[in-house]
Amino acid sequence: MNVYIIGIGLIGGSMSLDIQEKYPEAIIYGIDANETHLEEALQGKLIHKKAILQDVQFADVVIVTIPVHVSVGVITEVLNTINDDTLVIDAGSTKEKICESIATHPKRRNFLASHPIAGTEFSGPKAAVKGLFIGKTIIICEVEKTAFTLQEKALEIFKNLGMRIRYMDSKSHDKHIAYVSHLSHISSFMLGKTVIEKEKNERDIFDLAGSGFASTVRLAKSSPAMWTPIFEQNKANVIETLEEYIANLQEFKNLMLQDNFEGIYQEMENTNHIKKILKGIK
Amino acid sequence: MNVYIIGIGLIGGSMSLDIQEKYPEAIIYGIDANETHLEEALQGKLIHKKAILQDVQFADVVIVTIPVHVSVGVITEVLNTINDDTLVIDAGSTKEKICESIATHPKRRNFLASHPIAGTEFSGPKAAVKGLFIGKTIIICEVEKTAFTLQEKALEIFKNLGMRIRYMDSKSHDKHIAYVSHLSHISSFMLGKTVIEKEKNERDIFDLAGSGFASTVRLAKSSPAMWTPIFEQNKANVIETLEEYIANLQEFKNLMLQDNFEGIYQEMENTNHIKKILKGIK
Known part of the structure; x- marks a missing residue:
């Protein structure tokens, strides 16, 4: 399983640590605008390899964990680049604008809008911790707009990370x-x-x-x-x-x-x- | 050393636990308007014996840890009753009204106004914990109005409980x-x-x-x-x-x-x- 994490900070980095444990065969690629963070993530074994956005064409799973105003554009770019079977997940604290921005995208069904209610007051790759998501809720929005097989894939990952799953529409979520x-x-x-x-x-x-x-x-x-x-x-x-x-x-x-x-x-x-x-x- | 604690809740109870450890010879008497709390304190070994307000005539140290509006009257009563060498300490979160209320009391010099910055969101004797005061600040107000030997006695107790001591006037404190x-x-x-x-x-x-x-x-x-x-x-x-x-x-x-x-x-x-x-x- 090729996993690309865009934004290797507290959330992306912590997800990576747990995915590595639960999916030992997974190869984790890190993409980050901050070269220092990317290097720290590599040294700290949060990722196996560095990558760039264009590489997500080879991804099985793409996890987008960057500030929500950047997400809006990046998720569109990712959907433009991936293949038909790739699952794209985000983790932003707002859902309406993100869902709106890709509502009519031809690859809308590859995207699952989600928000794990987990974190600390710290940020950056050094803030990443194992087991951050155990017992925490993840809100999934507009689940019906995601392809059924990709929903299943995402739910399996979330459950393996220990999360409780709840569904909401994006307006109510926000x-x-x-x-x-x-x-x-x-x-x-x-x-x-x-x-x-x-x-x-x-x-x-x-x-x-x-x-x-x-x-x-x-x-x-x-x-x-x-x-x-x-x-x-x-x-x-x-x-x-x-x-x-x-x-x-x-x-x-x-x-x-x-x-x-x-x-x-x-x-x-x-x-x-x-x-x-x-x-x-x- | 006979220690009378008036109000056996989170603060009074926790002080008692630490005093028992640091002064094994101390006998701790509990006074509380709430009979259930007093019984819980006895069962939970927060106090050795139950007592009533009049008994503070036998006290070496009286610690008043009750809501601040009750403190005002109770501290006066305690000062009316104690002997010349008794140290009386309070732990209230306001200091001006309490200091005012006993400003002209003939036994003013037996009283030390203090506020340990420690606690949890819980209350009652069951909330008492050992070591609550370690590394915490205790604010002492108007120290110059307390007899020198009693200041020393109080400081020794506070230090034994692990507290950092700071001095302030009561107006600034509040x-x-x-x-x-x-x-x-x-x-x-x-x-x-x-x-x-x-x-x-x-x-x-x-x-x-x-x-x-x-x-x-x-x-x-x-x-x-x-x-x-x-x-x-x-x-x-x-x-x-x-x-x-x-x-x-x-x-x-x-x-x-x-x-x-x-x-x-x-x-x-x-x-x-x-x-x-x-x-x-x-």
Whole structure:
């Protein structure tokens, strides 16, 4: 099995590690615009060989794990180049724009739109880890538009990587993921900003902050290069979540201004059952 | 050494476990308004014996770890009851109101106002863990108002528990801690609320959410009974942080509305160096 991974970072690199373990016969080719990353990936045994985009004509599987604004063009190029039996998968955090961009492509049936809900706040090939996908959900969008045999091939890979599979249309995916992922990143970045602006002396933050702060601002370490295009592609949904979040914060502030601390208690009590929801999330 | 712990929950219980290890001769007495918690603490060997408030007349050390609005009255009662050599410590997340409340007490010099920056999102005696304070900061306020020999006694205990000691005035403490702790809790609770309101089907949240969401809403599991009085006592500072946080979120939204994604990139890039700050936080 010839696997071509376009974008050897946290996601592409981690997929490669698991594919190598589950498919020892697979040959993994890496394609990356960043020559340093590509060399690191080769040295770190994330890939067996370097390749260029034109080489995907020899691929059995192509996995596209690059920022979503680049994906849109690259997936089209890949579909232009592959043969009839090649499976092309992406892993982007937005699905609507990507699905739209290849909707009428003659090789649409070779593409499976997917989003593994897995990752860390780190990026690049050195961030790749084994077993990243075990027990994680992968959302597959518009599955009916992918050729049946290629669906099967993809599902086998996802299951071998340990993922739970869920199906959604791309519009719903982008709407829901804005709430449970994109908003978390903004809340974290802006929390970090608010504290850094105030605490000009970083030593003070370090001395005063505990694990709670570290947990809520962890995502503020994420890559702006990856996240800016996600917010751009999911603009309308993200703005909606931001408006609701701001309104909730304002309501909390108003309760405080009114000395309505029974209301404050109730706000927290009502959200407390998030314990139950979080229990199953790794 | 007779140690009386008032409020055997996460903090009081964890302190007890470490004190038992470092001071094997210490006898730990537990006082708690919640009889179930007190019984759990006894069964779980967090305390050796149950006691009542009047018993602190026999104490060498009294540790007060109860919600901050109750602390204010209880610390006064404790000071009314103890003998001249007793050390009284609190661990509340607000310091100004507590220090004010005993400012003119004849036994002011027996009290050391402190705040260990340690904890988890859980509460109650079952949440107590060994080694919770290792490598954590403890903020001591108005140290000059505590008798010198009792300062020494307290510092020895804190050092034996593995804590790094920092000094601040109580006003500054409350101002800074609003940024690095209290705001994190509100951002987390309101994020949880925003998502729960939207995703009425909890199964959907569970399927779509990843570790990033779990991390940002972890603090929304915290106890409303503990946090409501903290927000009440630190009202002015907390409102200020909330206003700044909301303004930053609104600015982010405006950049998105203006399609200024270079600005969005910059916002994230500017906050990214939080990596460096977080490195040292456990």
